[in-house]
Amino acid sequence: MRHHWLLLGACGWVLLILIFVRNLISIRAVDDYGERPGQSWTVPGTKVVKPIPASNPEKQLPKPTHQSSVVPTASDWQAVAEKRIELLSGVCKNSSLRNLTHVSISKFVLDRIFVCDKHKILFCQTPKVGNTQWKKVLIVLNGAFSNVEEIPESLVHDHEKNGLPRLSSLTPQEITHRLSTYFKFFIVRDPFERLISAFKDKFVKNPRFEPWYKHDIAPAIIRKYRKSHRDSDFAASGLHFEDFVRYLGDVEGRRRMDQQFGEHIIHWITYAELCAPCEIHYSLVGHHETLEQDAPHILKAAGIEQLVSYPDIPPGITHYNRTKVERYFSGISKRDIKRLYARYQGDFHLFGYPSPDFLLN
Numbered sequence: 001m002r003h004h005w006l007l008l009g010a011c012g013w014v015l016l017i018l019i020f021v022r023n024l025i026s027i028r029a030v031d032d033y034g035e036r037p038g039q040s041w042t043v044p045g046t047k048v049v050k051p052i053p054a055s056n057p058e059k060q061l062p063k064p065t066h067q068s069s070v071v072p073t074a075s076d077w078q079a080v081a082e083k084r085i086e087l088l089s090g091v092c093k094n095s096s097l098r099n100l101t102h103v104s105i106s107k108f109v110l111d112r113i114f115v116c117d118k119h120k121i122l123f124c125q126t127p128k129v130g131n132t133q134w135k136k137v138l139i140v141l142n143g144a145f146s147n148v149e150e151i152p153e154s155l156v157h158d159h160e161k162n163g164l165p166r167l168s169s170l171t172p173q174e175i176t177h178r179l180s181t182y183f184k185f186f187i188v189r190d191p192f193e194r195l196i197s198a199f200k201d202k203f204v205k206n207p208r209f210e211p212w213y214k215h216d217i218a219p220a221i222i223r224k225y226r227k228s229h230r231d232s233d234f235a236a237s238g239l240h241f242e243d244f245v246r247y248l249g250d251v252e253g254r255r256r257m258d259q260q261f262g263e264h265i266i267h268w269i270t271y272a273e274l275c276a277p278c279e280i281h282y283s284l285v286g287h288h289e290t291l292e293q294d295a296p297h298i299l300k301a302a303g304i305e306q307l308v309s310y311p312d313i314p315p316g317i318t319h320y321n322r323t324k325v326e327r328y329f330s331g332i333s334k335r336d337i338k339r340l341y342a343r344y345q346g347d348f349h350l351f352g353y354p355s356p357d358f359l360l361n
């Protein structure tokens with residue numbers, strides 16, 4: 001009899017361990033790369049600066065004086081970063097884009113911005129561009145942990161405990177002071193590729209076990225936007241990219257839904273709505289497509305390059321992939337794509353991404 005109980009207990013343990021390992025593996029499989037434990041966050045690391053990848057979105061920027069096959073120097077990158085800010089403030093002044101580029105500095109925006117008082121840095125979070133890495137960098141700089149590996153994964157997004165406060169937790173005077181004096185930055189990527197990434201991460205793979213995307217948000221979008229309701233079993237067929245595109249492009253219709261969805265919309269609302277880049281004068285906007293150059297440049301510009309370095313970026317992961325974009329949008333009507341672009345064109349213009357004419361015409 002006793003043997004039976006022991007056996008049962010042992011089986012229970014094995015099951016628990018299996019579940020734990022499975023969770024670990026799934027958590028690592030997320031799109032936000034570079035979260036493997038035990039990677040080297042070298043203190044004053046010598047950095048290998050790679051040549052600018054010939055990525056599509058950068059072509060709009062005025063070319064620095066070197067050829068793109070030549071390794072850019074730090075001052076070249078400084079010029080690229082300055083041009084981006086110039087472009088941004090120019091587009092902010094364009095009155096025909098006004099309602100797509102201007103938002104008020106609401107509590108929602110202040111909730112997106114994280115504060116590192118020790119080094120006078122503000123970071124606006126824009127999901128799907130390696131934000132977890134930047135948050136870890138700032139958590140370490142704030143002093144709650146001495147290095148990045150020590151930060152438990154569960155704590156990175158727990159802002160009660162990780163020593164990385166949101167700007168919204170401060171008084172109006174404290175907020176104003178920080179907004180006008182601190183180094184401020186955020187990261188963007190091609191707006192349509194970002195939407196594809198959000199769709200995959202939340203509605204297809206959902207590696208972080210966030211059931212509300214599939215169980216609450218997807219059915220609500222399908223009910224309102226799926227053309228054919230013959231698919232009676234919503235849960236089984238899941239959200240299609242086409243449903244998602246129709247929802248995103250419906251400026252008026254989605255307003256009420258978005259209120260119900262709450263904070264989860266941070267994965268697909270515009271960068272302008274997340275970070276208010278026309279109201280807050282950011283010091284720097286990094287591009288995911290050139291993160292190899294931007295990450296070290298941001299650390300340097302923020303004056304923290306001696307303290308931390310950005311983890312290795314897996315090769316190829318940041319490149320703009322036009323084939324992927326074409327594939328996702330194939331079969332979606334021009335009308336729906338044009339509506340989507342109308343909604344997101346503010347982001348395309350503000351950050352110098354070329355309009356996706358290959359989808360629109």
Ligand SMILES: *[C@@H]1O[C@H](CO)[C@@H](O)[C@H](O)[C@H]1NC(C)=O
Pocket residue numbers: 094095096097349
């Ligand atoms: C403002 O934006 C519109 C829409 O993209 C564009 O056609 C126009 O040329 C821009 N105006 C200026 C002054 O840049």
Ligand SMILES: *[C@@H]1O[C@H](CO)[C@@H](O)[C@H](O)[C@H]1NC(C)=O
Pocket residue numbers: 099100251343
């Ligand atoms: C912005 O304004 C234009 C007309 O000026 C309108 O057609 C468009 O729907 C507005 N966009 C948003 C997001 O409110």
Ligand SMILES: *[C@@H]1O[C@H](CO)[C@@H](O)[C@H](O)[C@H]1NC(C)=O
Pocket residue numbers: 316321323324327
């Ligand atoms: C681009 O995306 C396509 C389709 O998803 C994929 O097959 C291809 O490997 C990707 N190319 C690169 C360079 O990642």
